[in-house]
Amino acid sequence: xxxxxxxxxxxxxxxxxxxxxxxxxxxxxxxxxxxxxxxxxxxxxxxxxxxxxxxxxxxxxxxxxxxxxxxxxxxxxxxxxxxxxxxxxxxxxxxxxxxxxxxxxxxxxxxxxxxxxxxxxxxxxxxxxxxxxxxxxxxxxxxxxxxxxxxxxxxxxxxxxxxxxxxxxxxxxxxxxxxxxxxxxxxxxxxxxxxxxxxxxxxxxxxxxxxxxxxxxxxxxxxxxxxxxxxxxxxxxxxxxxxxxxxxxxxxxxxxxxxxxxxxxxxxxxxxxxxxxxxxxxxxxxxxxxxxxxxxxxxxxxxxxxxxxxxxxxxxxxxxxxxxxxxxxxxxx
Amino acid sequence: xxxxxxxxxxxxxxxxxxxxxxxxxxxxxxxxxxxxxxxxxxxxxxxxxxxxxxxxxxxxxxxxxxxxxxxxxxxxxxxxxxxxxxxxxxxxxxxxxxxxxxxxxxxxxxxxxxxxxxxxxxxxxxxxxxxxxxxxxxxxxxxxxxxxxxxxxxxxxxxxxxxxxxxxxxxxxxxxxxxxxxxxxxxxxxxxxxxxxxxxxxxxxxxxxxxxxxxxxxxxxxxxxxxxxxxxxxxxxxxxxxxxxxxxxxxxxxxxxxxxxxxx
Ligand SMILES: Nc1ncnc2c1ncn2[C@@H]1O[C@H](COP(=O)(O)OP(=O)(O)OP(=O)(O)O)[C@@H](O)[C@H]1O
Ligand SMILES: [Mg+2]
Numbered sequence: 001x002x003x004x005x006x007x008x009x010x011x012x013x014x015x016x017x018x019x020x021x022x023x024x025x026x027x028x029x030x031x032x033x034x035x036x037x038x039x040x041x042x043x044x045x046x047x048x049x050x051x052x053x054x055x056x057x058x059x060x061x062x063x064x065x066x067x068x069x070x071x072x073x074x075x076x077x078x079x080x081x082x083x084x085x086x087x088x089x090x091x092x093x094x095x096x097x098x099x100x101x102x103x104x105x106x107x108x109x110x111x112x113x114x115x116x117x118x119x120x121x122x123x124x125x126x127x128x129x130x131x132x133x134x135x136x137x138x139x140x141x142x143x144x145x146x147x148x149x150x151x152x153x154x155x156x157x158x159x160x161x162x163x164x165x166x167x168x169x170x171x172x173x174x175x176x177x178x179x180x181x182x183x184x185x186x187x188x189x190x191x192x193x194x195x196x197x198x199x200x201x202x203x204x205x206x207x208x209x210x211x212x213x214x215x216x217x218x219x220x221x222x223x224x225x226x227x228x229x230x231x232x233x234x235x236x237x238x239x240x241x242x243x244x245x246x247x248x249x250x251x252x253x254x255x256x257x258x259x260x261x262x263x264x265x266x267x268x269x270x271x272x273x274x275x276x277x278x279x280x281x282x283x284x285x286x287x288x289x290x291x292x293x294x295x296x297x298x299x300x301x302x303x304x305x306x307x308x309x310x311x312x313x314x315x316x317x318x319x320x321x322x323x324x325x326x327x328x329x330x331x332x333x
Numbered sequence: 334x335x336x337x338x339x340x341x342x343x344x345x346x347x348x349x350x351x352x353x354x355x356x357x358x359x360x361x362x363x364x365x366x367x368x369x370x371x372x373x374x375x376x377x378x379x380x381x382x383x384x385x386x387x388x389x390x391x392x393x394x395x396x397x398x399x400x401x402x403x404x405x406x407x408x409x410x411x412x413x414x415x416x417x418x419x420x421x422x423x424x425x426x427x428x429x430x431x432x433x434x435x436x437x438x439x440x441x442x443x444x445x446x447x448x449x450x451x452x453x454x455x456x457x458x459x460x461x462x463x464x465x466x467x468x469x470x471x472x473x474x475x476x477x478x479x480x481x482x483x484x485x486x487x488x489x490x491x492x493x494x495x496x497x498x499x500x501x502x503x504x505x506x507x508x509x510x511x512x513x514x515x516x517x518x519x520x521x522x523x524x525x526x527x528x529x530x531x532x533x534x535x536x537x538x539x540x541x542x543x544x545x546x547x548x549x550x551x552x553x554x555x556x557x558x559x560x561x562x563x564x565x566x567x568x569x570x571x572x573x574x575x576x577x578x579x580x581x582x583x584x585x586x587x588x589x590x591x592x593x594x595x596x597x
Contacts, residue, residue: 054439054597077441088432092362104354105440107347133365149436 003066005030005157005189006051010060013046013213020046022213023060028191033183035204036193037305043213044193045085048159051191052082065156081155083146085162085193091135095126095145098134099152106153120148124178140171147175151182158182160192164199176203197301207301209308216308225299230257231273232303234295235280236265242289249283260306267306269299351442352450359421359454363461370462377413377466381405382473384532406467406475407558408531410486411493414463415551418494419522421455422501422588425595426514435597448502448592452585455501456494463490467562478564485561492577493554499584506591524549531555535567550580 006028013021020043028034036044049055051064053073061068067075089098096117103113121127124144134142143163151158163179164172180203182188194200200207201221208218217224237243243264250259250266257270270276273296284291363370385402428434437447464487467477477483504517528542529551535543546552557573560566566573 052439054435074441077439080439082439084432084435086432088434088436090358090362090433090436091431092365093358097361101354101358102436102440104350104357105437105442107350 006064008062011062012059014058019213031187033190033205035200035207036210037200037207038210042210048161052159079156081150081158083150083160087142089134094131096130102149116152120152124148140167157189201301211309224304228269228299230271232299233268233273234265236292237289240264246289348446351446355447355450356454363458373462377409381409403475406470407562408555410463410466411555411558413466414459414490414493417459417462418498419501422498423505423514425505444593445589448589452498455498459494460490477562482561486558489557492581495581496584499588502588503591506595525551529555553577
């Protein structure tokens with residue numbers, strides 16, 4: 001198939017005054033493992049729910065595996081698998097019964113159903129729990145069962161909404177391996193949402209950074225990091241106030257690179273970071289600002305996120321304040 | 334495109350398969366909830382034994398050698414069907430709350446038949462409960478007119494159950510919280526039950542109340558059960574069956590329609 005697996009055209013969704021998804025245009029290639037990265041409330045779930053026909057767009061359109069999500073939603077549903085953000089298992093039934101009902105809903109004949117149930121249970125290593133009521137599963141086991149269920153009917157495109165949210169690192173690694181394997185060996189096109197940087201970085205071929213419903217950047221993790229240019233220097237000082245003062249002084253000194261503040265630290269993205277450290281330290285000491293620590297590293301996705309959105313992804317508090325401001329602004333228009 | 338133009342027979346297979354799958358799910362859940370089954374039998378049986386005995390000693394029913402417990406039995410069975418089927422339909426609210434509704438709505442199957450399968454599953458549950466109450470009542474001394482009548486009663490239970498489960502599905506498709514469920518139970522179940530002639534004869538009522546009783550679909554269910562089980566009725570049986578049939582068709586149609594528009 002030469003056409004993209006997923007293609008959106010000015011896809012938009014509003015909830016009252018809130019624009020949850022704002023004119024998004026993206027293309028996901030056949031066989032790609034594509035990530036949507038963004039903080040809480042960025043619009044990831046809304047976007048993925050529109051693509052899976054569960055939410056109707058307010059504006060714009062999209063095609064999944066060649067079929068229009070509103071005009072031909074039943075064809076879209078035939079071609080996709082979905083793992084929702086919250087659990088959607090029937091917890092009064094056993095793991096096997098949940099899979100069996102799924103197989104029936106997707107029209108798998110008896111023998112094939114049996115085969116697929118055995119296959120996916122083995123894949124997520126839940127064979128020994130197959131006949132146990134789901135209510136007694138751990139969170140990680142439920143997540144694995146849901147992933148198993150989502151691909152039991154061999155979808156062309158698989159949507160995973162926060163597949164590893166709240167799981168311990170071991171289970172997370174396990175699920176990552178599994179997602180990779182699916183993508184490589186079964187050639188399933190996968191779109192996943194996450195707000196874990198490592199997940200986006202290690203797993204995805206390409207990432208779209210989403211904030212306030214808009215795509216802020218879209219590229220491979222490598223390119224996104226390289227595009228920042230050079231290294232990142234982090235200077236920690238005693239207070240937030242001192243940090244803003246230092247940032248101010250740094251800019252006024254006409255120094256190179258881009259600089260951003262987060263709490264009582266400033267982040268300077270610059271070529272030859274090591275060579276720049278003395279310069280920065282001199283600015284600080286001239287102003288009598290006590291520097292607590294200096295750190296130098298290659299840019300991570302965290303830095304990429306900070307540079308595109310002006311804040312770190314885990315700053316939930318600031319982000320909700322920003323959000324309120326943003327929504328108030330939206331209301332005024 | 335070949336997969337867009339699917340033949341009629343293919344669609345029928347998909348529809349039947351969907352109905353069966355949803356029915357199967359209800360059965361699997363029913364099998365797991367033994368305590369719920371026992372609990373759902375206890376309430377009607379308390380009503381039957383305590384009310385039946387109390388009515389017997391406090392006043393005499395007019396006409397015939399029939400005891401009050403015999404008069405009450407069809408009403409109590411109807412009550413059990415009403416509760417069980419309404420709850421069966423309204424359980425969509427729980428499916429929504431626990432997320433399973435999304436798994437159903439995203440499946441490539443027609444939603445109308447999802448609702449129909451859910452209805453048939455719930456009705457099967459209700460019929461099993463109604464039949465058990467009918468048999469337990471028999472064991473504790475209620476006298477039915479015939480075995481054929483008892484068998485026919487199961488068919489009446491089906492019609493009553495379909496009517497109210499359709500209503501439950503229609504309401505649950507609109508209501509998003511389980512506070513809504515409490516409202517349904519208070520403002521639908523109780524009036525429908527109390528106005529139905531489950532506990533009294535219609536002939537003795539003042540005319541304003543009689544009008545309300547005739548507007549209550551459950552009245553026709555109770556009368557039909559009283560006819561099949563006891564051989565007496567205050568409304569001709571063919572009218573009862575016709576009303577029950579129309580009520581079931583209307584609410585199942587409405588329920589299926591509303592479910593198609595249901596929000597996740
Ligand atoms: N059904 C709804 N009704 C009203 N507002 C909604 C609804 N669903 C989402 N929103 C709003 O749309 C915005 C985007 O929400 P969405 O769930 O898509 O974010 P997200 O990126 O998935 O966040 P998270 O990381 O927390 O899952 C938020 O402001 C949210 O409050
Ligand atoms: Mg989300």
